[in-house]
Amino acid sequence: MSKELVDALSALQEEKGIDKNVIIEAMEAALVSAYKRNFGQAQNVDVSFNEKTGDFHVYTVKEVVEEVADERLEISLEEAEQINRGYELGDHINFEVTPSNFGRIAAQTAKQVVMQRVREAERNNIYNEYSQYQDEVIQGVVQRRDNRFVYINLGRVEAVMGRSDQLPNESYQPQDRLKVYVSKVENTTKGPQIFVSRTHPGLVKRLFEQEVPEIYDGTVEIVSIAREAGDRTKIAVRSENPNVDPVGTTVGPRGQRVQTVVDELHGENIDVVKYEEDPSDFIANALNPAEVIAVQFDDENNPKSCIVIVPDYHLSLAIGKKGQNARLAAKLTSFKIDIKPESEVEFVDDASTDVDDNDESDNSEVIDNH
Numbered sequence: 310m311s312k313e314l315v316d317a318l319s320a321l322q323e324e325k326g327i328d329k330n331v332i333i334e335a336m337e338a339a340l341v342s343a344y345k346r347n348f349g350q351a352q353n354v355d356v357s358f359n360e361k362t363g364d365f366h367v368y369t370v371k372e373v374v375e376e377v378a379d380e381r382l383e384i385s386l387e388e389a390e391q392i393n394r395g396y397e398l399g400d401h402i403n404f405e406v407t408p409s410n411f412g413r414i415a416a417q418t419a420k421q422v423v424m425q426r427v428r429e430a431e432r433n434n435i436y437n438e439y440s441q442y443q444d445e446v447i448q449g450v451v452q453r454r455d456n457r458f459v460y461i462n463l464g465r466v467e468a469v470m471g472r473s474d475q476l477p478n479e480s481y482q483p484q485d486r487l488k489v490y491v492s493k494v495e496n497t498t499k500g501p502q503i504f505v506s507r508t509h510p511g512l513v514k515r516l517f518e519q520e521v522p523e524i525y526d527g528t529v530e531i532v533s534i535a536r537e538a539g540d541r542t543k544i545a546v547r548s549e550n551p552n553v554d555p556v557g558t559t560v561g562p563r564g565q566r567v568q569t570v571v572d573e574l575h576g577e578n579i580d581v582v583k584y585e586e587d588p589s590d591f592i593a594n595a596l597n598p599a600e601v602i603a604v605q606f607d608d609e610n611n612p613k614s615c616i617v618i619v620p621d622y623h624l625s626l627a628i629g630k631k632g633q634n635a636r637l638a639a640k641l642t643s644f645k646i647d648i649k650p651e652s653e654v655e656f657v658d659d660a661s662t663d664v665d666d667n668d669e670s671d672n673s674e675v676i677d678n679h
Contacts, residue, residue: 474506508538535640595638599627
């Protein structure tokens with residue numbers, strides 16, 4: 310057992326990256342507890358491990374005192390000097406008390422400690438590996454599902470996807486391959502717990518980074534995302550390079566780039582709009598495909614609130630089905646948007662901003678799969 314233990318510690322250090330000194334310290338501490346439990350000894354016990362022979366030795370530790378009050382814990386100076394004349398008051402002396410049958414206890418305890426440390430090391434390695442993927446997209450394979458979660462195999466670990474993270478238009482079957490967004494990685498007492506999502510707005514952002522090199526390298530920036538997962542998403546893009554059209558670049562030739570993302574999301578509609586520094590222009594773009602006549606701001610009561618005036622025949626388009634277009638535009642721009650038809654507005658005051666009807670560029674493109 311002794312030689313096997315020494316070899317096992319060396320192998321663990323090489324293969325698992327577990328420092329053998331950490332295991333030895335843990336084994337020594339565990340053996341102290343085991344000795345006290347099995348032999349009912351006092352608290353002054355120490356266990357040492359010989360790394361060359363693989364043997365454990367148990368010692369009782371006594372303090373050198375003038376007058377002994379407890380023989381289990383103390384030794385007189387006179388007795389100590391008989392052992393070695395160099396001992397002084399306050400010194401501690403080790404006396405070996407290794408029981409004859411301690412080898413069996415030591416072997417069992419050492420095995421338990423080694424197994425525990427291996428499990429801990431493997432959990433830490435998995436956590437360290439997958440914590441790097443937080444807020445990133447990773448591909449996995451559906452393993453199974455229950456009433457609460459879909460379980461996805463990511464390689465060395467199984468991730469969970471809760472109900473709120475599952476797309477309503479998707480059905481997850483075993484062996485399905487899909488890309489998921491790593492929303493959270495926790496190191497729990499039961500091991501690493503990885504939570505993934507198909508509904509997080511970050512998934513859309515990462516998918517566009519994979520499909521559009523200009524977004525990945527920063528030439529085109531995704532400023533904001535508003536998403537109602539499984540149905541529709543609006544993203545606002547801009548570029549500091551005047552020679553780059555951020556919307557056209559993101560959409561790609563014949564819409565190929567955005568269509569790839571749409572396909573990955575199983576038909577979720579995606580509106581790509583141009584971000585503008587001028588809030589009125591940005592809000593007008595965000596309400597695409599509706600035409601906007603003017604945007605009025607309530608600067609005194611709520612600077613993040615506005616009234617958007619649209620042609621009567623575009624009112625339903627601006628609001629969208631069940632208010633979705635207006636709701637996403639408000640989320641995208643961080644403005645509270647109140648949409649009114651032109652016929653209900655008697656005048657447009659000086660605080661409003663007109664949108665040029667003759668502007669040939671609407672600064673947006675829509676991918677609609679309905």
